Amino acid sequence: MNASPLKQLWQKFQRTRIGRSIFRVGLPDSNLERSQVMVSSFLLHLQPAKVNKHSLRASYSFGLGLITLYLFFILIGTGVLLMFYYVPSTERAYESMKDLEFVVSAGQLIRNMHRWAAHLMVLFVVLHLCRVFYTAAYKPPREFNWVLGVALMLMTLGLSFTGYLLPWDQLAYWAITVGTNISGYAPIVGPKLKFLMLGGNVVGQPALIRFYALHVMVLPAVTILMVAVHLWRVRKDGGLSRPDEPGNVVAQVELSHLPTNKTYGLMELARGTTPQVGANPEDEVFSWPHLVFREMLLFMFVVAVLLVLAIGWNAPLEQFANPIHPPNPAKAPWYFLGLQELVAHSAFWGGVGVPTLLVVTLVLLPYVDRQRRGTGRWFARERVLANTIFSICLFVAIVLTIIGSFFRGPNWSWQEPWKKPPVATESH
Amino acid sequence: MANESVRKFYPWFTMLGIVVGCLVVGGYYKDQFREWKDFQRKFIREEVRRAITPQQRARAESTPVQVHQIILPELNRVDRCTTCHLAVDDPTYGGYPQPLAYHPLHEQHPSEKFGCTICHRGQGRATTAAAAHGNVPHWDEPMLPLMYIQASCGKCHQAADNPAAPELARGQQIFEDSGCRGCHKLGGTGGIIGPDLDKVGARRSSEWLKKHFLSPAAVSPGSGMPPQKFSEPELEAITLFMLSQTGEMVPGYYASMKVIASPDEGQRLFQQKGCIGCHSLGGKGGTVGPALDDVGLRRAPDWIVAHFKDPQVVTPGTVMPKFGFTEAEARSLTDFLMHLREQKVALSLPSLMGPVERGREVFRKYGCAGCHGPNAQGGVPNPNAKTAQQIPSLKYVADSYTKDEILKRILNGQHEITSLDASKPAPPLYMPGWRGTIKDAELDDLVAYLFSLKPKGEDLGF
DSSP states (O other): OOOOHHHHHHHHHHHSHHHHHHOSSOSOOSHHHHHHHHHHSHHHHTSOSEEEHHHHOHHHHTTHHHHHHHHHHHHHHHHHHHHTTOOOSTTTHHHHHHHHHHTSTTHHHHHHHHHHHHHHHHHHHHHHHHHHHHTTTTSTTOHHHHHHHHHHHHHHHHHHHHHHHTTOBHHHHHHHHHHHHHHHTSTTHHHHHHHHHHTSSSSSHHHHHHHHHIIIIIHHHHHHHHHHHHHHHHHHTTSSOOTTOOGGGSOOOOGGGSOSSSOOOHHHHOOSOOTTTTOOGGGEEEHHHHHHHHHHHHHHHHHHHHHHHHHHSOOOOOSBOOTTOOOSSOOOOGGGHHHHHHHHHOHHIIIIIHHHHHHHHHHHHHHHOOOOOOTTSTTOGGGHHHHHHHHHHHHHHHHHHHHHHHSBOGGGOBOOTTSOOOOOOOOO | OHHHHHHTTHHHHHHHHHHHHHHHHHHHHHHHOOHHHHHHHHHHHHHHHHOOSHHHHHHHHTOOOOOOOEEETTTTEEEOGGGTOTTTTOGGGTTOOTTSOOOTTTTTSOHHHHTTHHHHOSOTTOOSHHHHTTOSTTOOOOOOOGGGGGGGGGGTSOGGGOTTOHHHHHHHHHHHHTTGGGTOEETTEEOSSSOOOTTHHHHOOHHHHHHHHHOHHHHSTTOOOOOOOOOHHHHHHHHHHHHHOOOOOOOHHHHTTOOOOOHHHHHHHHHHTTGGGTSEETTEEOSSSOOOTTHHHHSOHHHHHHHHHOHHHHSTTOOOOOOOOOHHHHHHHHHHHHHHHHTOSOOOOGGGSOHHHHHHHHHHHTTTHHHHOTTSOOOOBOTTBTTTTBOOOOTTHHHHOOHHHHHHHHHHOBOOOOBSSTTSOOOSOOBOOOTTTSOHHHHHHHHHHHHTTSOTTOOOOO
16 A cells, blocks of 8 residues: 655654654554554653543543543643733733733734633533543542542632733733622631632732632642643553542452562552453454544644634723722623622622532542442433433523523613613712 | 443533534634734835835835834823824824824923823723724713814913913803803812812713703702803813813923913013012002103013013013023013013003902802892893892992991902792702802992992982
8 A cells, every 4th residue: 555655754754863762653554563653652641551442432431531631731832922921010911911912923922822721721621521421420439539529620710810810901900800899708718718819818829829829830730730740640541431440449459469470560560450451352443543543633622612712802902900980880700700700699609609518528428429320421420410400500500690691781670682772970 | 332421422522522612713813803903004005105214114124014103201191092092292194094194293291201181181091993092982081173182281381371381271261251150160269159160170071061051950950040141252172171170180290391481471470570660651650760651662682581581681680589480480470571561461460459449359259149230230041049049249248338337348259148038949950158269359349349239320329
């Protein structure tokens, strides 16, 4: 079979001294090489050499976690570019935005990509959480990875929230004012927490520099670390959850019971579940190309969607932040609007009760839920109760967010979006 | 065969590759297409067309297409207007259509020192016409319509004294005469019934202001401000004056340009420096120096200017001190004295006036006319007030009040105005207390004026 000219050129390069020094294994042609390529390259070795067919089914995972990861990568890339222009000062931040829009090559495009990727990352991290819940993938041995996932969701919200302030326009200023006020409703620690976040009692230069440092340094570093652990654990727990996996029912191997007339590899001594446990060669395919190519295609797809959004819709930039002229209504970022809607009814429940309850419930969930069955299937029949409760909570959260986003007008009064809001008047 | 498993991905890679590639190219073109580039190319073509020598032609042809910006740290502005308006400083482009037109009077206000937005407003950092001219959402400072451009002169130059900004002076005159200060504070002086006007020009558009003057309640529901009966030119002038009140402070270099020589400025200086202490006008004033009524006939303007700068130079041995006037101030004072000769300046130096005349000035200065009418005849509507729904005349205060009583009334005000119909909202206008605002000396004059209002020989029998 004739290889394409491009492939021939590639192979020619690989046979040179430089080519061989970089790529230890060429484009694989045999199953041996397919295994070798996966373990001999740093980036590829993060994945197993072989992967269960079930994990590749798009209708199972929808690639939601991977999409979230890609969005995070894109955010880091575009974020670094934005850092070249952005000055975290109340006087110059807004001007940086204007310069990005008007004179920096592709400045607006990069800012748009960053903005859309940020919104989408919040969305996809939640979708990923829903997928994991509905497929009961948080069950043993993956309990702690679920907890890490919940923590990563909070990190994502933190990243998005801290980034929200940076343009220093009216939208940013008042969203952060409202957002931090929500946290101020917590009893005892609330006001202190708010003061700590803002470096003062109102949003000003100290808040901006804090949010900036958190946004570009602290939170990304911690998130990268946590993502690494999250992914490492996915592999160590045997890849994606699936219906037929043995879970932690596999017998623990006691060292003393092993025959002594044999030398053992590390894998054979390791306790508990490993990627090999329950692996059936019939169900597995080589990661190259089946997993790796799908991942690359998904990345291209995510980039394409982001580019469409970034070219078509500009990131908002309102007036320069004006502490004495609040918009009416002043709204938090969209993902907190459900909470803000609750705050309008009860400051305690919206500001403290519900968010605390939500996080605690999510963290404890894998330890509370003792039902062992249902893992690896969407909406498993055995889990009808759990799924119903989760769905109701999700539905309420979505409805509250939609109400907060679209149905609230001046003074947080009910306002159908298709009706014209009353003309805002300024009294003397 | 294993190769088949690779092959099935090819169409997907091809398709997504093309899509991503197209989007990258599309994004690049969207980013690279900027309307200012077209304007610059047009300008370069024009420059090439005009070139006479080959050198000029070569220079014109090699003009780079790039963003131009004027960075003004003192004004805290970056103006990129000259990215499109490339010939603002080139008089040979006079009469060209925008954006290539020359800016008249560019020499007085060179763009490299002033930029554009300090006078014209708009969004200096923007590089698209719509955004730069401020006709986009979320930009609160659109370009000032050219008919109101004089509103910006007052940022650096003293408003009423600028001969190049007659409309601004007229607007200020109307503002003072109409008694706006009775309710509104401006520059720290004025009443408290209406809002401060210190930054009104930055908050309101000309359309809003005009509507508001004619019918305040229409644009500002619940406003108790009486509708103003301005003629069309008066309306434009006072609107312009309001637009000039942006509260913006210009620093250093720009503020030093404040005084423009004019008779009005001269009169102000004449009054402020206390010239009348030594010199007299119209028989009033000091006798140490000569009377100045006809100084314009006796002396040439150059002599007077030199005299103001240093009296000893032109009149050795004179006792007149050197005041250290600037060139502009000396010229203003000279203009004022020369105008005396022409009898065109109506003198209203307080030190030359009697108490009643001074009181009338006080009445005007604090905007009493806003509610009580220009001649204190009343008649301004105050809906639901017991006094026939309007503010009563002050003509007969001399009959109803002693001096102490009227003083108390002015200083304390009257905040409760009796309603005609208790079920309706209280009358919007009331008398604010003026304690601490009107000075003691002014109060005596004001009372003298009010007491003088009673028509002579009229006795209503009570």
